[in-house]
Amino acid sequence: MATDQALHGLDNLEVGSGAGGASSGRAARKIWAAAWPKLLAIVLVLVVWQVVHLTGWKKLVLKGPGDVLPDLWRMAHHALIWQAIGVTMQRAALGYVLAVIFGTVIGLLVARIPPLRAALGSIITGLQTMPSIAWYPFAIILFTAGTDAILFVMIMGGAPAIANGLITGVDYTPPILLRAGRTMGLRGLTLYRYLVLPASLPAYVAGLKQGWAFAWRSLIAGELIVSIIGPPGLGVLLNTDESNLDFSGTTSVIIVLLIIGIVVDMIFTQADLAVRRRRGLLDPAAAS
Amino acid sequence: MRLSNEQVTPPASQPGASALPGARLASETGITGRAGDRSIAVRLTEVSKTYGTGSSRLLALDGVSLTVADGEFVCIIGASGCGKSTLLNLVAGLDESSGGQVDTGGRRVGLMFQEPALFPWLTAGRNVELALRAQGVPRAARREQTRELLETVRLGGFADKRPHELSGGMRQRVAMARALALHADVLLMDEPFGALDAMTRDLLHDELERICAERTLTVLFVTHNVREAARLGDRVIVLSSRPGRVIAEYDVPRHGARRIDSAEVARMAGQLTDRLREEMGRHGN
Numbered sequence: 001m002a003t004d005q006a007l008h009g010l011d012n013l014e015v016g017s018g019a020g021g022a023s024s025g026r027a028a029r030k031i032w033a034a035a036w037p038k039l040l041a042i043v044l045v046l047v048v049w050q051v052v053h054l055t056g057w058k059k060l061v062l063k064g065p066g067d068v069l070p071d072l073w074r075m076a077h078h079a080l081i082w083q084a085i086g087v088t089m090q091r092a093a094l095g096y097v098l099a100v101i102f103g104t105v106i107g108l109l110v111a112r113i114p115p116l117r118a119a120l121g122s123i124i125t126g127l128q129t130m131p132s133i134a135w136y137p138f139a140i141i142l143f144t145a146g147t148d149a150i151l152f153v154m155i156m157g158g159a160p161a162i163a164n165g166l167i168t169g170v171d172y173t174p175p176i177l178l179r180a181g182r183t184m185g186l187r188g189l190t191l192y193r194y195l196v197l198p199a200s201l202p203a204y205v206a207g208l209k210q211g212w213a214f215a216w217r218s219l220i221a222g223e224l225i226v227s228i229i230g231p232p233g234l235g236v237l238l239n240t241d242e243s244n245l246d247f248s249g250t251t252s253v254i255i256v257l258l259i260i261g262i263v264v265d266m267i268f269t270q271a272d273l274a275v276r277r278r279r280g281l282l283d284p285a286a287a288s
Numbered sequence: 289m290r291l292s293n294e295q296v297t298p299p300a301s302q303p304g305a306s307a308l309p310g311a312r313l314a315s316e317t318g319i320t321g322r323a324g325d326r327s328i329a330v331r332l333t334e335v336s337k338t339y340g341t342g343s344s345r346l347l348a349l350d351g352v353s354l355t356v357a358d359g360e361f362v363c364i365i366g367a368s369g370c371g372k373s374t375l376l377n378l379v380a381g382l383d384e385s386s387g388g389q390v391d392t393g394g395r396r397v398g399l400m401f402q403e404p405a406l407f408p409w410l411t412a413g414r415n416v417e418l419a420l421r422a423q424g425v426p427r428a429a430r431r432e433q434t435r436e437l438l439e440t441v442r443l444g445g446f447a448d449k450r451p452h453e454l455s456g457g458m459r460q461r462v463a464m465a466r467a468l469a470l471h472a473d474v475l476l477m478d479e480p481f482g483a484l485d486a487m488t489r490d491l492l493h494d495e496l497e498r499i500c501a502e503r504t505l506t507v508l509f510v511t512h513n514v515r516e517a518a519r520l521g522d523r524v525i526v527l528s529s530r531p532g533r534v535i536a537e538y539d540v541p542r543h544g545a546r547r548i549d550s551a552e553v554a555r556m557a558g559q560l561t562d563r564l565r566e567e568m569g570r571h572g573n
Contacts (some may be wrong), residue, residue, distance in 0.1 A: 007442055007491050011458055180405035182382060183398065184470065185422040194418055198409045279408040280452020 062249050071248040072255060081237070085256065088223065088233035091147060096215050097152030102155050103106075103162025103211055110163065111170035112192075121167075124160045132157030132218040136225050150222035158215030163206015169200025202275050209268040216264070220257065328358040328452035329395055329474055329506040330379055330439040337374050348374045350531035351388070356474075361500060361507045363521035365514060365560060367568055371532030376476045376488050379508065395506075398472030402479040404459035406451040412462045413447030415436065419469035437465040440499060457488035461495070468503070475500075477509045481516070490548050493519055514564065518556035519548045526560065538564050 035145065046065050052062030073080045110116050133154050141147035173196050181195040223235020231239070234253055241249035276282050337349040356362045364372055377383040378390050380399045406415045420430045438444055441461035451459050454527050461482060467475060470487055481489040497520070511517050518523045518540060526536040537572040540556055548555065 004442060007495070010488060010491065011443075011446075011455065174405075175406045176401060176403050177407060179382060179399070179401070179464075181406075183380060184419045184466070189423065193424075195407065198407065201409065278450065281408075287429060 007288050027165065029035045040187060061245065063247050063251075068248045068251045072252040075249070075252050080232075081252075081256065084232055084234050084237050085260075087231050088219065088235070089232065089260075091154075091223075092216060092219055095151045095219055096158060096212060098151060099155045099158030099211055099215050100162055100208065103159035103207070104166060105168030106159065107163035107170075107207075111167045117167075124167075126148070127156065127160040128164060128214075130156075132214060133217075133221045133225070136222065140226060145226045149226055150219060150228075151154070153218045153222055154215040157218035158211035161214050162204075162211035165210065166200060166204050168207070169203030170196055170204065173199040203278070205268070205272050205275055209265075209272065212264060212268065292533060299495030304451055315490045318462060326359065327393075328341055328355050329358045329360070329392065330354075330356040330508060331389075331393075332375075332379070333389045333391070334562075335375075335378060335385050335390055337371065337378060337383070338386045343347045347380075347531040349385075350533050352527075352532060352534055354525055356508055356538075358473075358506055361509065361520060361522045363509045363511060363524045364527060365511055365517045365524060365564065366532065367529045367564060369513065371529075372512075372527060373478050374529075375532065376478050379474075380476055392474060395473040396471055397474045397476060398465050398467035398470045400460075400475045400478065400480045402482045404451065404456075404463040406459055406462055406466070408451050411442060411450055412454065413450050415451070415462055415519070416465045416469050419466045423470060433469070437469055438462075439504075440468065441465045441495065455488075457484050457492060457559055459494065460484065464496075467543035468499070472505070474506045474508065477507060479511055480509075481562065482511070482513070489516070493548065496520070512559040514557040515548055515553060517560060518553045519546055524556075526563050526567070528570075535567060 019230060049065050053062060106124070107118070110120050132153050135153045136149065139156075141153045143149040144250045177195060177199060178191075181191055186195055205265075219240075220235045224239050228236065234257060236249060238253045241253065273282070330351055330353050335349055336347070336350045339346045339348055352375065354362075364375065366372055374383070374559065377398065378385050379392065380397050382399075403501050406412070407418065410418065413434050418569060419433045420433055434446070434447070438447055441464050443458060443461055443465070446454065446462075451462070454462065464482075479494055484492065488540075491548075493516070499505070509520060522542065523541050524538045524540060525534055526538075527533065528535045528572075537558070538559065541552070
């Protein structure tokens with residue numbers, strides 16, 4: 001049938017053949033393309049650091065990369081730093097999961113129930129602008145100095161961003177999709193489950209990422225401020241090094257914190273990219 | 289909110305467009321249609337719709353009466369702001385009329401828009417399947433029906449593609465499959481091919497005609513393209529703008545298969561254009 005053939009011809013023209021699997025050579029080039037800016041950044045930092053060191057500024061305390069990096073290397077062979085990383089990451093995971101639960105539940109309730117929105121909407125935004133470190137005095141009085149206080153502040157820091165991400169996502173569900181969903185007969189909870197929540201996913205992922213950043217900052221600040229009995233976390237190590245005027249140790253812990261931050265950020269970025277790629281929200285030219 | 293009859297301005301009588309060869313002016317406003325012995329699928333009686341209140345009150349539709357018979361293909365044309373989309377929303381039950389009655393006799397109504405409005409996180413197949421799921425079709429039957437529906441719009445091999453991987457015409461066909469998944473008796477189409485290139489649009493006209501014939505669908509098709517209306521409609525209804533009123537109604541004679549470039553379509557389109565120009569002139573555009 002002529003129409004049939006014409007349609008298939010048009011379809012094939014417009015869809016094109018899917019890109020074949022990347023050969024190993026292309027994969028290597030891709031990894032290199034992703035890696036070199038980061039390597040360059042590291043080299044730049046080391047160069048600036050070394051130059052500052054050579055000028056002799058704060059000569060008594062400021063050591064160059066030549067002293068600190070070997071110290072970092074030695075530290076990496078001690079159990080102490082790994083234990084500290086373990087302690088901190090455990091707290092990070094627990095606090096973040098709690099923040100996600102609170103943020104998601106509150107976000108859903110606020111997005112769904114208009115009176116709650118009127119009452120809590122501006123409070124959530126306000127909470128987001130509040131420096132979470134300001135919660136510590138309050139948290140320490142409430143929970144006494146300990147992990148509970150830190151978890152509380154992580155929730156106060158992370159949950160509003162996550163709730164806000166979800167609310168934004170729900171608000172920005174395209175009206176045309178809502179019309180289509182209602183025409184299909186989606187109502188109430190099923191409308192939420194099959195349309196509104198999936199549509200909110202990109203904004204929710206953005207909120208999760210931001211929530212992590214806030215929770216992570218709250219955690220390290222907490223470990224610096226709150227003195228906790230038990231094995232030390234990274235913040236506690238920083239505190240000790242500061243007391244000992246250990247420049248090398250402080251710098252090493254900062255580098256460790258930076259690496260953790262970058263790795264986690266990469267995970268969120270990948271999740272974000274995956275969501276957007278599935279929906280065709282990436283510029284194909286930029287994505288390739 | 290229901291307006292009392294006094295508030296509804298009666299439809300202004302228009303000087304009738306003279307009947308030109310090739311088509312017969314069926315009527316001015318009024319409940320007519322060439323329903324004949326067929327039963328009525330959609331009946332609008334003196335339907336009005338206002339938005340807002342006070343000084344910002346906007347009368348979108350004013351005393352619109354029309355009927356569509358079962359299996360009939362009715363096109364509605366009009367300049368922008370004639371309340372075409374409002375009309376479809378009322379028939380689809382997405383909005384409440386301010387006055388008058390909309391009756392579809394309990395028929396299932398499907399709606400298609402100018403945008404495909406597919407869910408971008410689902411594949412083409414899953415988009416269709418979700419409509420089936422929303423209708424309560426059991427899981428086992430969904431897969432098979434999805435396949436059939438995609439075959440119907442000739443997209444059998446594209447079930448696993450996501451909307452952004454498809455062309456505009458293909459997306460619109462998935463949207464059509466999704467609308468058909470509702471087992472709708474009445475298909476409301478709001479400029480469904482308005483965003484497509486002419487070539488694709490012509491092909492989809494043929495497709496739509498075939499599908500309607502296969503499934504004996506009743507179609508209410510809104511467009512601002514007079515050729516499209518003349519190509520597809522059994523009947524063409526012209527709406528005035530601001531407020532929307534039925535100002536003319538044309539039966540389109542059918543002699544076998546029609547094409548967008550055939551003489552009779554061109555003649556009909558010419559008539560419709562004249563009538564629309566007259567209407568626009570009344571607004572001083």
